[in-house]
Amino acid sequence: MRLLILGGTGDARALAARLGEEERHSVIVSLAGAVARPEVYGAHTRIGGFGGVEGLVAYLRETGIDAVVDATHPFARTMSANAVAACDRAGVALLRLDRPEWRPEAGDDWREVTDLGEAVAALPHGARPFLAIGRKEIGVFAPRGDLFCLMRMIDPPAPDQPLPPGRLVLGRPPEDPHVEVAAFRDHGVTHVVTKNSGGPWGYAKIEAARRLGLPVVMVRRPPCAGAQTVADTQAVLGWIARLAERC
Numbered sequence: 001m002r003l004l005i006l007g008g009t010g011d012a013r014a015l016a017a018r019l020g021e022e023e024r025h026s027v028i029v030s031l032a033g034a035v036a037r038p039e040v041y042g043a044h045t046r047i048g049g050f051g052g053v054e055g056l057v058a059y060l061r062e063t064g065i066d067a068v069v070d071a072t073h074p075f076a077r078t079m080s081a082n083a084v085a086a087c088d089r090a091g092v093a094l095l096r097l098d099r100p101e102w103r104p105e106a107g108d109d110w111r112e113v114t115d116l117g118e119a120v121a122a123l124p125h126g127a128r129p130f131l132a133i134g135r136k137e138i139g140v141f142a143p144r145g146d147l148f149c150l151m152r153m154i155d156p157p158a159p160d161q162p163l164p165p166g167r168l169v170l171g172r173p174p175e176d177p178h179v180e181v182a183a184f185r186d187h188g189v190t191h192v193v194t195k196n197s198g199g200p201w202g203y204a205k206i207e208a209a210r211r212l213g214l215p216v217v218m219v220r221r222p223p224c225a226g227a228q229t230v231a232d233t234q235a236v237l238g239w240i241a242r243l244a245e246r247c
């Protein structure tokens with residue numbers, strides 16, 4: 001089969017690697033082009049938007065895609081909604097891979113909010129938050145001149161992007177919570193602000209907050225578009241195998 005994986009996540013990389021090992025299907029990974037130097041996928045990779053639902057329908061037809069796996073980030077809901085609409089129109093099978101949310105554990109102090117606007121409002125005057133929310137939406141914190149923010153993102157923000165006061169650190173999240181603990185101590189971090197992405201990638205900051213007793217302002221996931229959904233790559237492989245039997 002010819003498979004399209006909508007990527008931009010560790011799950012998509014893991015799935016592409018597993019399918020590459022099997023060598024049974026032709027796999028294309030699609031990335032938005034959100035980061036300048038994306039991590040390497042073990043599959044043919046195309047980069048850039050499709051041009052909305054219409055563009056994706058045309059792409060699915062032109063490339064003869066048999067099935068789509070939406071393995072985009074849990075907060076990339078526009079792409080997920082477009083995938084539902086386009087696959088429906090093009091008559092292509094679609095599966096959503098949505099990794100489980102993080103859940104608070106003993107020792108965690110979470111304040112759950114529905115969006116980043118609420119996250120901004122949840123921070124007390126003079127807080128020193130660590131912001132792990134990417135570069136596109138960082139501007140919502142800019143009006144809070146009373147904060148001192150430690151901001152980490154992979155690529156620098158656009159030159160005209162307003163930023164809150166603080167320090168910018170470029171890079172991917174570390175896997176080791178000790179590294180996060182040291183960074184939070186060095187910068188006098190008082191709060192951690194994050195989206196509930198789930199998965200192992202980026203969990204070190206949650207562990208670090210627990211160890212330091214820091215409150216976490218956790219943005220809940222937005223509602224998901226109505227696709228058949230599974231929680232791990234193993235379930236995706238099973239779905240693909242069943243589809244392949246029917247083809």
Ligand code: NAP
Pocket residue numbers: 006007008009030031032034047048049050051052053055056071072073075076077078079080082133134195
């Ligand atoms: P989004 O708001 O859902 O999508 C915006 C537009 O970007 C889409 O309409 C589509 O453009 C294009 N796009 C998104 N994902 C794409 C993909 N895999 N392949 C081709 N085009 C894609 O997405 P976003 O929140 O900006 O996220 C962009 C990418 O970064 C996604 O791949 C996502 O997995 C990854 N990511 C997002 C977050 C986050 O917090 N949102 C965090 C980590 C990684 P067209 O309409 O032109 O097709």
